[in-house]
Amino acid sequence: MGRSVSIGGLAVLALGMGVFGPGQKSFEVRAQQKTETMEVKIDNFTFGPGTLTVPVGTTVTWTNKDDIPHTVVSADDSKTFKSKVLDTDEKFSFTFSKAGTYPYFCSIHPKMTGKVVVQ
Amino acid sequence: MAGKVRDEILHDHNHDGIDRRGFLKCMAWAGTGAFCVIQGGVLKSYSLSRLPAPGSKETMGELSFVQISDSHMGFNKPANADVAGTLKAAVDKINGLSAAPEFMLHTGDISHLSKPEEFDAVEQILKSAKPKDVFYVPGEHDVLNDDGKQFLERFGKSSKGGGWYSFEKKGVHFVGLVNVMNLKAGGLGTLGQEQLEWLEDDVKHLKTSTPIVVFAHIPLWSVYPEWGWGTEDSAQALAYLKKFGSVTVLNGHIHQTMQKVEGNVTFHTAASTAFPQPAPGKADSPGPMKVPAEQLKSVLGITDVNYVQGQHALGVVDSTLA
Numbered sequence A: 001m002g003r004s005v006s007i008g009g010l011a012v013l014a015l016g017m018g019v020f021g022p023g024q025k026s027f028e029v030r031a032q033q034k035t036e037t038m039e040v041k042i043d044n045f046t047f048g049p050g051t052l053t054v055p056v057g058t059t060v061t062w063t064n065k066d067d068i069p070h071t072v073v074s075a076d077d078s079k080t081f082k083s084k085v086l087d088t089d090e091k092f093s094f095t096f097s098k099a100g101t102y103p104y105f106c107s108i109h110p111k112m113t114g115k116v117v118v119q
Numbered sequence B: 001m002a003g004k005v006r007d008e009i010l011h012d013h014n015h016d017g018i019d020r021r022g023f024l025k026c027m028a029w030a031g032t033g034a035f036c037v038i039q040g041g042v043l044k045s046y047s048l049s050r051l052p053a054p055g056s057k058e059t060m061g062e063l064s065f066v067q068i069s070d071s072h073m074g075f076n077k078p079a080n081a082d083v084a085g086t087l088k089a090a091v092d093k094i095n096g097l098s099a100a101p102e103f104m105l106h107t108g109d110i111s112h113l114s115k116p117e118e119f120d121a122v123e124q125i126l127k128s129a130k131p132k133d134v135f136y137v138p139g140e141h142d143v144l145n146d147d148g149k150q151f152l153e154r155f156g157k158s159s160k161g162g163g164w165y166s167f168e169k170k171g172v173h174f175v176g177l178v179n180v181m182n183l184k185a186g187g188l189g190t191l192g193q194e195q196l197e198w199l200e201d202d203v204k205h206l207k208t209s210t211p212i213v214v215f216a217h218i219p220l221w222s223v224y225p226e227w228g229w230g231t232e233d234s235a236q237a238l239a240y241l242k243k244f245g246s247v248t249v250l251n252g253h254i255h256q257t258m259q260k261v262e263g264n265v266t267f268h269t270a271a272s273t274a275f276p277q278p279a280p281g282k283a284d285s286p287g288p289m290k291v292p293a294e295q296l297k298s299v300l301g302i303t304d305v306n307y308v309q310g311q312h313a314l315g316v317v318d319s320t321l322a
């Protein structure tokens, strides 16, 4: 996580100076392609961790460890992300490219809620 | 018959104010052995082992029907690896009733994952039941991925917009409601404004002496909101039914039998034909309860409802599959 943040800082610094050496540029592209992945486990009708804080560009993967199907649906009206129904051991991934707070829930069991904070 | 271990009845009489307010809540998560006597003679519930004798007053009426629920066809986890088998057992039970019920209600979660082959399997099994008509309402497991499109195509031909409908049988007015669509984060079951307006209109011109039976998947009373076992706007629906002398509300969803009487309304939840769930708050989550195979059928069941004309009460009889 710390690594992505410092790379972002480097990119801004390079822009500010208006200098793009070929070496620097290829380094930057490579760094952006390498996104972090974070896991959320769905277990016992609970998203764990309930609040996950990640840097911009992180891919979050939810895995259903329950005997019962669940979904992962963002709680905003435009449904920024929405999984198909996840049966036992099925996964859903979403890459967060914009900073913000993303509350979500299981549309089958709406008492199950969670949040991804993207910084 | 009840297993020795699971023959357990939780009578929840110690909430303050229950008796003062004139209702009694009996709850048995082990379907069999449950015996609730409710004040005012509004509801009677017998387990199979305590069924009144065939031909006795309690078993005869103008109309009888059966409620089944939560078949979860497609579920194959340890709590029940053979949900088709236990649904068939329910059908056998229905076919063995001394007076053949006129029709069946299925209060949702027909399928586990809304797959066409799951719906097919349930319809196929229910064809072997003596009652030929089945009235369905969807559970949340029946409307996955497609906002209920498939469910409506199969079972909702004559229903209104979101799948709700009503019909009359021998003077009893039946209302099927849908409370599993458009659920909101952190919320409970929802009927929605459009359906509520329809309901108000649907019952407006009925005589107050008309017995009303409402059926929906998620309980229309607050069983345990912490687990989502309730419906946000059910109070509004019940307000439209206040004027009637006899209202029975039949639900599923919680995979255990529970009854409550409040004023003119008798609330009743049916057991699942597939797998039991824990009593409210008795586990970390409402996930399937694993019980030893030989006990499983004692916690699964059907509900037989018997209406006797001229009496306000609808007798509700729970049977287990054992």
Ligand SMILES: [Cu+2]
Pocket (backbone or CB within 6 Å): A069, A070, A071, A106, A107, A108, A109, A110, A112
């Ligand atoms: Cu869920």
